[in-house]
Amino acid sequence: MPYKLLSKSKYLSGLQCPKFLWIQINEPERIPETDPVTQYIFDQGHLVGELAKKVFPGGIDIPADDFMGNIKQTKELLEQRNPLFEAGILAEGIYSRVDILNPSNENSWDIIEVKSTTGVKDVHLDDVSFQKYCCEMLGLKIEKCFLMHINNRYVKEGEIYPEKFFTLEDITGEVEESSNGIQDRIADMLEVISAPICPETTIGKHCSDPYDCPLSECWAFLPEYNIFKLYYGGKKSFDLFSNGIITINEIPDSFKLNDKQRIQQACEISGRPHVDGEGISNFLGTLQYPLYYLDFETIGPAVPLFDGTRPYQAIPFQFSLHVAENDGTRPKHFSFLASGTGDFRPTFLAELKNVLGDTGSIVVYNQGFEEGILKELAIMFPEYDDWITSVRGRLVDLLQPFRQFHYYSPLQKGSASLKNVLPALTGKGYNELDISDGQAASIAFQAVTYGSVSEEERNKVRADLEKYCALDTEGMIWIVERLEGLCE
Numbered sequence: 001m002p003y004k005l006l007s008k009s010k011y012l013s014g015l016q017c018p019k020f021l022w023i024q025i026n027e028p029e030r031i032p033e034t035d036p037v038t039q040y041i042f043d044q045g046h047l048v049g050e051l052a053k054k055v056f057p058g059g060i061d062i063p064a065d066d067f068m069g070n071i072k073q074t075k076e077l078l079e080q081r082n083p084l085f086e087a088g089i090l091a092e093g094i095y096s097r098v099d100i101l102n103p104s105n106e107n108s109w110d111i112i113e114v115k116s117t118t119g120v121k122d123v124h125l126d127d128v129s130f131q132k133y134c135c136e137m138l139g140l141k142i143e144k145c146f147l148m149h150i151n152n153r154y155v156k157e158g159e160i161y162p163e164k165f166f167t168l169e170d171i172t173g174e175v176e177e178s179s180n181g182i183q184d185r186i187a188d189m190l191e192v193i194s195a196p197i198c199p200e201t202t203i204g205k206h207c208s209d210p211y212d213c214p215l216s217e218c219w220a221f222l223p224e225y226n227i228f229k230l231y232y233g234g235k236k237s238f239d240l241f242s243n244g245i246i247t248i249n250e251i252p253d254s255f256k257l258n259d260k261q262r263i264q265q266a267c268e269i270s271g272r273p274h275v276d277g278e279g280i281s282n283f284l285g286t287l288q289y290p291l292y293y294l295d296f297e298t299i300g301p302a303v304p305l306f307d308g309t310r311p312y313q314a315i316p317f318q319f320s321l322h323v324a325e326n327d328g329t330r331p332k333h334f335s336f337l338a339s340g341t342g343d344f345r346p347t348f349l350a351e352l353k354n355v356l357g358d359t360g361s362i363v364v365y366n367q368g369f370e371e372g373i374l375k376e377l378a379i380m381f382p383e384y385d386d387w388i389t390s391v392r393g394r395l396v397d398l399l400q401p402f403r404q405f406h407y408y409s410p411l412q413k414g415s416a417s418l419k420n421v422l423p424a425l426t427g428k429g430y431n432e433l434d435i436s437d438g439q440a441a442s443i444a445f446q447a448v449t450y451g452s453v454s455e456e457e458r459n460k461v462r463a464d465l466e467k468y469c470a471l472d473t474e475g476m477i478w479i480v481e482r483l484e485g486l487c488e
């Protein structure tokens with residue numbers, strides 16, 4: 001076996017960035033440990049992969065934990081002409097594991113790549129073209145290539161039917177196109193990984209396209225208030241960076257910024273917040289007591305858990321509600337955190353209806369999110385339709401004054417999200433919490449609800465979830481108080 005193999009995942013890394021490829025092979029210790037969100041995505045992918053195998057009865061699962069054993073077994077099984085799962089293909093310094101190798105006409109095979117996405121992406125074509133090349137190098141004849149991805153219109157009713165859950169797309173033609181020049185690309189990459197020195201590559205859009213590169217060390221040279229913190233900077237930030245501009249302060253007047261970005265720049269230069277008293281006043285004028293500060297947390301599993309739900313549909317499992325009856329009264333706190341593994345949406349709705357009075361504004365942060373959840377609940381539980389319609393009519397979005405830049409502090413670092421606004425405006429934040437963002441909450445809830453964990457761990461995580469969601473709504477109260485203070 002050659003010392004430095006180019007595997008499929010390394011080939012994709014190499015297409016994204018030669019530096020990343022070289023580090024993965026030669027100095028993998030520089031790569032940070034997989035973060036929980038990425039791990040969760042991998043785990044979901046694994047679950048989906050297992051489901052896909054059911055579409056091919058009689059398929060043989062080739063154990064993948066023994067690298068050489070997997071390759072040897074694959075060679076032996078190719079003779080039998082059964083569908084093969086996790087077939088290991090090693091040929092002349094390149095290596096690939098094929099999700100499903102399915103026998104087709106005569107002596108040829110089809111490659112079926114299983115993805116937990118809901119469509120075909122360019123990177124999938126590169127992925128499959130590498131697999132096809134490996135197979136052909138080994139002497140296999142590849143007839144067709146398919147991408148088997150999740151059907152986003154699938155609605156669970158009873159058990160999951162894999163044949164309906166997946167969409168099988170014939171991508172043979174697209175893979176053929178992606179294969180143009182693959183031999184040269186592989187040769188270049190084999191040269192990169194054999195080189196004694198890491199190639200120099202500067203940061204750029206490729207760092208998050210098609211995947212987020214985990215090597216944060218490449219970005220570490222940037223100062224805290226750098227050009228990539230420009231509000232919705234996107235292409236502008238990269239253009240400025242390629243012209244040697246590193247901080248927002250340095251952006252020349254001649255460079256076209258929108259009004260919000262100009263405000264941001266002025267704040268960076270002055271070091272002081274921007275306050276549009278009239279805009280804030282107008283926003284505060286829309287609030288009507290009693291005020292209900294509301295926040296939802298959701299899960300969105302790739303494989304639906306409950307009847308009537310689709311893949312990746314956001315399912316609410318928790319809410320926090322702070323109720324301020326009048327100006328100056330101490331807010332009361334109510335919360336709901338689902339327990340048990342059954343469909344918790346009916347209880348969620350009943351509990352919410354119980355504590356959400358009939359009048360007064362319902363303050364949320366990023367209205368589209370909570371409203372989207374409510375709309376879907378109304379479809380699934382039509383008995384709540386009228387009530388949900390009235391609730392939606394009372395929603396007020398606390399994100400708006402920040403999105404509109406009625407207030408902007410340089411401490412927000414170019415973001416209007418609650419996680420940035422709360423500390424910037426009040427000095428309080430999420431640093432002390434073990435769960436400090438929605439994705440972490442979602443993953444933690446699923447782990448302690450559907451995974452096997454000790455009672456102690458489950459209780460600890462559930463307490464952390466309560467603290468996290470409560471801070472989201474209490475934080476909104478503090479923000480409104482600060483905005484009121486700015487208008488006095």
Ligand code: SF4
Pocket residue numbers: 016017018019020201202203204206207208213214215216218219
């Ligand atoms: S962070 Fe960007 S430049 Fe650095 S290795 Fe990753 S992709 Fe390459």
